[in-house]
Amino acid sequence: MKFEELKGLIEEKVRDLGAEVSGKEPNVIEVKVPREKVVEAAMRLRDMGFDHVKAVTAVDYPNERFEVVYVSSSYSNLDLAYFLVNLRTDLPYDDPRMPSLLEVWPSVLYQEHEEHDLMGIVFEGHPRMGERLLLPENYEGIPPLRKEFKVKTEGINA
Amino acid sequence: MVCALDGSMWVGNLEKAARKAAAWLVNKTPIRSLREWGIAFSLWPVHFTTACCGAEFGASAAPKFDTERFGFLPFIASRQCNVLFIEGTLSKKMAEAAIWVYEQMPDPKFVIAMGACGIDGGIFWNSYNVVRPKDILPVHVYIPGCPPRPEAVAQAIIMLQRKIREGELVTYEV
Amino acid sequence: MAVERTIRHIKALATGAKYMLGGHRLTLMYPDDVQEFPDGYRGMIEYDWNTCIKCGLCAMVCPADAMKMYVSKEESEEGKRPVRRPGINYTRCIFCGFCVDICPTNSLKFTKVHDVAFYTFEEQIFPPEKFREGVPKPQYDKKPRRVRAILDERRGIRYEPVE
Amino acid sequence: MSLEERELEVLIGPQHPASGHMRLVAKIDGDVVVELRPNIGYVHRSVEKLAEVKKYLQIIPLVERPSLADTTANNLTYVMAVEKLLGIEPPPRAQYLRTLLAEINRIHSHFYGMGIHGVMIGSSTAYMWCFGDREPLIELAQELTGARLTYSYIVPGGVRRDLPQGFEDKVEKVMRYLENRMPDYFDLYFNNPVTRARLEGVGVLSREDAIRLGVAGPNLRASGVPYDVRKVEPYAAYPELDFEVVTEEAGDAFARVMVRVREIQESIKIIRQVLKKIPDGPILNEKYMKMIPPNLRKQVEETGRIKFPGVFANLRVPAGEAIARVEGGRGEVIFHIVSDGKMSPYRMRMVTPSFRNVILFEHLTRGVRVADIPAIYGSLDYFPPEADR
Structure with missing residues (x-):
């Protein structure tokens, strides 16, 4: 399948959801939707x-927004496997919640949990919200992947 | 002061005297060197993989380097081991487990910190989830490298044996 | 099925016996034999005090903040800007060799020493004055035989003494 | 007694006989597992956070560390993502050298996985054999790159070292050695009725579940899905090489081991082709080659070892986003880099195959016997530091 053709097809499918579809040659298609429609x-x-999710990336833009990107692709249809479809959604900075996609893609179970643990995003409907995954059980404070969490650094001088 | 007619004091004294005699005996040269020789060649590390250096630790127990030649046999239960090998990074969650494992081991026990992460955190020195083993355990030998070569592991074992046989590490007191 | 299983059991035992009796030994008898590494092996790092131009690229590229610019006590004068030279901290060094590869004057070099361990934390830090004295040498009880690993299509690896 | 009362919770790990660093929390009824939840995070070292304060070149060793037995995959994926942002291509010889190291690494990573699996199911001989036969391959990689496991060999624009002299012969010898050994492996281990009994029909993953759960790597292919990034989105020198995607239909623990064994055979094929087809030429992109001072450039030509240009210390990458994927030994590695034009990435997301396979612990162990847990665990070739990053 051609890149343009697939992009057109996806655009047609999700147009009524208020989605913006753009593409990056040769194989990445970006679909941006509001969080109610995700x-x-x-x-x-x-x-x-597009039957599975390869990566869930949450990006923090301080005091502006969070962006959550689901990188999905196909295993069952090897023609589609070449393409990566990034489903993106923006969340307001003071209210980082969005519906979980666990029902649609079971493969996001651990990935969403990790973004919850490290970035502090709440996926509504995910059964493990509030539990820790990678951090110690008694961890308290700012989620470490947020920009306001500072890691100490040293200069080149001793 | 305890009353001299109290029987328990006699027993206490007897036991103390016996312990003292035993300690004196095992610290005497021929027995002491025999004991230290025995300890030096039966260092059993507990199979406790903390991080990725475990891959090289595995390789050092495998055919090419075969650290079993030094009496160094990785063992499963911490109750039967006397060496704790910190194989790389110690995360906060793992540090708790490391202390439990260390406490379960019988005396005399030794700690070897393997890899840059096990000394100062290595490339992860500024990570929020890393603990330096020397802050929580008494480390006897450090092996630099990321990961260290299996030869360095062997070298650390030999160095630990040397130190044990010099008689600095193991003391028996009443 | 049972017959086939029995045959397979026997085959497994026979294979084990074949290797047990065949003298298929891979072990490097460290520390009696010490393996020589190929050229370009990324071991501990050697420092050439005289050719160093103190540019600081090594400290800039170091991923683990192990290579640092230390104030060189013998060259710095009071009241002037301190002269800084690289020093290495083996408590963090990860032997990636980036500092050696970026050094524009080849003042940093790889050595083939890598089998070293230390008793204390502090002795692993090498400020410039200590750094130039060369790499720490492992202690062997007796002089080891140097061997080279030869790849072999029948035995995998065998070892040959280096002349 | 009701069922609830009969259930026991068993904590396995983090100190346990298998390759540890994780805890399995199993609810068991008798010796049947009712539910098993992996408790990961024992080796969480915050690679993603540290990448935000390290410079682009410094991240190469950082991303390698999590998966120590399979470092080339992470190194290559990361560099490919950076190259996409930089808009540079490595020269063809560098592409072949990348492929060569990736395949050598794939073989010894598979041996590592099978060796650990051997320990878990109680066959020390398999561990000894696999770890012993890793050594010739590590010896090769060491000669090419200068390190045993953490190669840091691939840099933006090319690779760090050229082929050493006489390398082809040595590779050929090792490949012949492996081919000679393979029948003995089958006799001793894979066809051994004891091994078969432990692995066949254990932990069956159906094709539908494998797709639904987004499993990666040999575990996916063992369930009959012919997905391999090397074919789907070819990178490095793979478009010019001839090889097959290995699949098995059964989806059980034995099939997962068999996929690895057959992939070793495919890798041997690939390595031979790489050495036959490798073109002459530079190993670093022209743009960076020119930045090396002239006196050092001569040295580079003589020794075949790249000296970094000064620009590498403070590499700036244009703003943008890039996703790269590579088929490593354990499966598909993904890097998603968001750059804002500074010297460090704004956000780096690293998804490793082990992290995607954690979900299988829950899925495959439902209703199995406790004794099968190690057989399933081992067959997944799961490497905890890689999952926790």
């Missing part, structure tokens, strides 16, 4: 054959 968009992508 589950619906994910379902439509899954029905097109």
